[in-house]
Amino acid sequence: MSDQGSAGGGAVGVLDSDVPSFVSYDPAGGGEVATFPVMTAARVRGVVDEARQAAGWWGALSWAERERRLLRWAGVITRGREELCALVHRENGKPRDDAFLEVFLAVEHIGWAAGHARRVLRSRRVGTGMLMANHAASLEYQPLGVVGVIGPWNYPIFTPVGSIAYALAAGNAVVFKPSEYTTAIGEWLVDAFGRANPDAPHQVLRLVTGTGETGAALCQSGVDKIAFTGSARTGRKVMAACAPSLTPVLMECGGKDAMIVAADANLEQAADAALWGAMSNAGQTCVGIERVYVVDSVKDKFIAELSARIQKLALKPGDGPDAAYGPMTMPAQVDIVRRHIDDAIAKGATAIVGGAEAVKAPYVEPTVLVDVPEDASAVCEETFGPTITVKGVKDLEEAVVLANATDYGLGSSVYARNGAMAVARRLRSGMTSVNAVIAFAGIPGLPFGGVGESGFGRIHGADGLREFTRPKAITRRRWSTPFEPTTFARNPKTIVILEKYAMVRYGRKK
Numbered sequence: 387m388s389d390q391g392s393a394g395g396g397a398v399g400v401l402d403s404d405v406p407s408f409v410s411y412d413p414a415g416g417g418e419v420a421t422f423p424v425m426t427a428a429r430v431r432g433v434v435d436e437a438r439q440a441a442g443w444w445g446a447l448s449w450a451e452r453e454r455r456l457l458r459w460a461g462v463i464t465r466g467r468e469e470l471c472a473l474v475h476r477e478n479g480k481p482r483d484d485a486f487l488e489v490f491l492a493v494e495h496i497g498w499a500a501g502h503a504r505r506v507l508r509s510r511r512v513g514t515g516m517l518m519a520n521h522a523a524s525l526e527y528q529p530l531g532v533v534g535v536i537g538p539w540n541y542p543i544f545t546p547v548g549s550i551a552y553a554l555a556a557g558n559a560v561v562f563k564p565s566e567y568t569t570a571i572g573e574w575l576v577d578a579f580g581r582a583n584p585d586a587p588h589q590v591l592r593l594v595t596g597t598g599e600t601g602a603a604l605c606q607s608g609v610d611k612i613a614f615t616g617s618a619r620t621g622r623k624v625m626a627a628c629a630p631s632l633t634p635v636l637m638e639c640g641g642k643d644a645m646i647v648a649a650d651a652n653l654e655q656a657a658d659a660a661l662w663g664a665m666s667n668a669g670q671t672c673v674g675i676e677r678v679y680v681v682d683s684v685k686d687k688f689i690a691e692l693s694a695r696i697q698k699l700a701l702k703p704g705d706g707p708d709a710a711y712g713p714m715t716m717p718a719q720v721d722i723v724r725r726h727i728d729d730a731i732a733k734g735a736t737a738i739v740g741g742a743e744a745v746k747a748p749y750v751e752p753t754v755l756v757d758v759p760e761d762a763s764a765v766c767e768e769t770f771g772p773t774i775t776v777k778g779v780k781d782l783e784e785a786v787v788l789a790n791a792t793d794y795g796l797g798s799s800v801y802a803r804n805g806a807m808a809v810a811r812r813l814r815s816g817m818t819s820v821n822a823v824i825a826f827a828g829i830p831g832l833p834f835g836g837v838g839e840s841g842f843g844r845i846h847g848a849d850g851l852r853e854f855t856r857p858k859a860i861t862r863r864r865w866s867t868p869f870e871p872t873t874f875a876r877n878p879k880t881i882v883i884l885e886k887y888a889m890v891r892y893g894r895k896k
Contacts (some may be wrong), residue, residue, distance in 0.1 A: 407423050407424060410422070413478070413567075413748055414479055422569050423596070424599070425596045427599075427607070430561075430607050431608065433592050433607075436592065437589075438531065439588060443590075444557060445529045445531075447557075452554070453501060455582065456554060458583060460493040463489060463493055467486060470489060470571075471485040473571055477542075477570050478567075478571065478715055479668070479712035479713045479748075480668075481710075481712060485543075491544045491827070492548075496551040498831065499850070502555075502848070503555040503556060506851045508526070509526035510525055510526075512525050517884065520867050521863050521864060522862045524862075527857055529557030529558045529855060530611050530854055531558060531610040532559050534561050534609035534611070535612075536615065536624065537572060538616050539564075540671065540672070542565065544827075546562060547575070548846055550562060554590065556852075559591070562576060562593055566597050568715075573593055579591040605624055605627035605628045609633060611635070611854065613854075614637055615639075616639065618839045621637045636835075636842075637841030638834070638835055638841050639796075639836065639841040640672050640840060641673055642792045644679060645663065645798070645801065645823065647681065647801045647802075649681040651803065652801065653684060653688050656691075660675050661692065661695055663799065664772065665710065670715060670719070678774060678777070679777055679778075679779045679785040680779070681785070689738060692738075696752050702752075704749070714747070714750060719771065720748065722769065723745060723772075723773060724742070726763045726769045726771070727745065729763045730762045730765075733758070735764070736757060737753060738756055740754065750772050753772065753773040753774070758775040786809060796836035797824065799820075799824075800819075800820050800821070802820075817832070817835075817836075832847050833846055834846040869883060
């Protein structure tokens with residue numbers, strides 16, 4: 387990666403000294419990774435207009451041809467994984483192996499979207515019912531046209547690909563605005579698509595770069611839908627920018643995910659999963675575990691297991707190959723984590739691991755807070771750092787009530803041998819893993835999304851493909867009948883026949 391933005395997708399180009407620019411930095415060492423232009427609203431509209439022309443060509447391709455080109459993209463990403471993982475480590479901060487897990491999940495989703503689009507979205511016949519029995523009915527899913535994707539910095543490959551791949555598979559062109567903290571990674575992905583399809587007459591995946599103003603410009607550029615991933619606060623701004631043009635939006639926002647641990651749970655597995663859910667990627671995971679509610683009878687054992695595993699695994703952040711996780715990618719997040727820890731301790735919580743001294747910017751060491759009051763910011767607000775709160779509950783009923791006592795509703799986890807599925811169904815979240823954490827994100831066929839402050843709409847799976855289409859209903863009269871109901875010349879016997887039918891089928895049910 388050069389120190390200047392390359393011509394990724396034909397959208398960035400060589401930097402002009404008269405054009406405002408921004409720099410993405412290495413969060414660990416602070417060095418510059420790359421410089422990119424802050425694209426104006428006019429330039430963003432120009433990119434969208436170019437994508438509109440590309441959408442016509444791309445949408446007219448056969449399912450098989452789009453699948454072939456998407457799998458080429460997955461191939462380029464897979465073969466270039468070492469370069470891409472090194473770039474993720476440098477610009478995002480996560481360890482190389484965690485970067486590869488993100489790459490692997492991304493190409494799995496590309497493959498699923500490419501391979502299942504035809505089955506999910508092809509035209510299908512629909513039953514017509516008695517009233518319209520002389521008609522044939524069909525339903526098909528047509529591409530929207532151009533989809534704008536605003537990506538996050540915490541999972542700069544996996545998360546945006548969850549929108550990009552499904553939108554492309556559905557026949558749309560995509561204009562991608564990555565986070566200003568991980569723009570070089572976004573540029574790499576767009577360039578990879580171009581390298582995978584050098585024979586394409588149009589660029590169907592294009593890049594725009596900039597800060598929040600560029601994202602707002604994309605919302606107002608005439609795209610047919612915006613897929614956004616980020617905080618609920620920023621999500622509201624995106625929705626406001628889209629409102630004047632009634633541009634539909636898909637919102638994948640934050641979470642305050644809870645894990646419930648029953649008395650009969652495998653405590654070793656639960657503790658191990660809680661640590662991964664809370665600490666991996668420095669806790670910067672929207673579906674990471676931030677709260678644990680454990681039944682009182684096994685609370686002490688669970689806490690002891692957590693502490694022992696942190697010591698045994700020597701969980702420490704850093705930039706080297708032995709680090710369990712990396713730095714906080716966004717510098718301002720360090721202050722939020724510090725505030726949450728300080729507030730919890732001030733309100734009576736105990737830090738059995740870490741604590742206030744664990745915050746050593748740009749790193750935060752693992753912190754386990756016990757008996758945090760429910761009104762503390764560490765319980766009420768999204769922390770997005772390598773911390774976890776643990777609270778004892780008298781039973782699973784109380785655990786469910788507390789887990790659901792949040793405005794968020796993204797992911798959740800249940801550890802139990804008996805009754806786990808019943809508990810999972812009662813949790814107010816878009817996704818739940820039983821005896822695991824975040825497993826749903828690794829299954830391409832499952833929809834991903836939340837409720838409440840966690841957003842709405844779904845990526846991944848069949849629902850994710852349909853999210854980037856408009857349903858088109860078509861009816862066709864097959865023959866005429868003397869008993870047409872929708873005409874002023876209607877035969878009086880028509881209503882008599884329909885009334886008798888209604889009575890036979892429904893009128894006798896009580």
